[in-house]
Amino acid sequence: ANQLEIRDLWVSIEGQPILKGVNLVVPKGEVHALMGPNGTGKSTLGKVIAGDPEYTVDKGEVLVDGQNILELEPDERAKLGLFLAFQYPVEVPGVTIANFLRLCLNAKRGEDVSVSEFYSKVTKAIQTLEWSEDYLTRYLNEGFSGGEKKRAEILQLMVLEPTYAILDETDSGLDIDALKVVAKGVNAMRGPEFGALVITHYQRLLNYIVPDRVHVMLEGKIVMSGDKELALELEAKGYDWLKATV
Numbered sequence: 001a002n003q004l005e006i007r008d009l010w011v012s013i014e015g016q017p018i019l020k021g022v023n024l025v026v027p028k029g030e031v032h033a034l035m036g037p038n039g040t041g042k043s044t045l046g047k048v049i050a051g052d053p054e055y056t057v058d059k060g061e062v063l064v065d066g067q068n069i070l071e072l073e074p075d076e077r078a079k080l081g082l083f084l085a086f087q088y089p090v091e092v093p094g095v096t097i098a099n100f101l102r103l104c105l106n107a108k109r110g111e112d113v114s115v116s117e118f119y120s121k122v123t124k125a126i127q128t129l130e131w132s133e134d135y136l137t138r139y140l141n142e143g144f145s146g147g148e149k150k151r152a153e154i155l156q157l158m159v160l161e162p163t164y165a166i167l168d169e170t171d172s173g174l175d176i177d178a179l180k181v182v183a184k185g186v187n188a189m190r191g192p193e194f195g196a197l198v199i200t201h202y203q204r205l206l207n208y209i210v211p212d213r214v215h216v217m218l219e220g221k222i223v224m225s226g227d228k229e230l231a232l233e234l235e236a237k238g239y240d241w242l243k244a245t246v
């Protein structure tokens, strides 16, 4: 099946259960949103999919096009077409954005990408993000503002062209311009060969990235799924309404 599937996933940290049987399917070609109150396990889900060793998977599977990835190293997951922005280092001293992007793309392909192909990809992405090519020679994230870091991350997404992306936009504190950058990148990627799970606490981002489907997590489980209207309903009624409903 061409999908990212999370099947009955149970995760704990230091013996304390956090995810309690998460089931979620993101078909290739669709953009889904994951919402929910703070502390319900949304970021935990993203980190487990990225292969963060801090968490213990007690049960369940994460399948990329039918293959369980939980035993794979983070770079092997990337080779399968997964993109997890937050698995990458925050600052890489002495490495320019251009070189970093090339290293990532070569690693994903398992061979060196030609200079011309690389530059045509990068310039196209830079134009879509309305960024300046001057940034390519800057050191990755060194002295970057929150918005610039976000642009660099989305640039990486666009150059790597993953099959499935997981973007955790929860603890961002980003201004509206930065949200628009995320949206521009994700919307430019949209198409039959791309699926995404956008994790967000607030509905606001979903005004710019209109999701095909919305899932709501509460206390380590998906308790409700619906179309884009569900995000608006949650925004209007609040998470307390949800807790009372389920």
Ligand code: ADP
Pocket: 013, 018, 036, 037, 038, 039, 040, 041, 042, 043, 044, 045, 054, 170
């Ligand atoms: P969300 O992203 O929905 O706000 P998180 O996944 O960040 O939720 O956290 C879910 C729960 O797991 C919270 O109660 C949080 O305190 C706990 N948790 C997450 N990461 C850790 C950690 N590294 N150590 C201890 N507890 C953690």
Ligand code: MG
Pocket: 038, 039, 043, 170, 171
């Ligand atoms: Mg949180």
Ligand code: MG
Pocket: 042, 043, 044, 170, 171
């Ligand atoms: Mg979070």
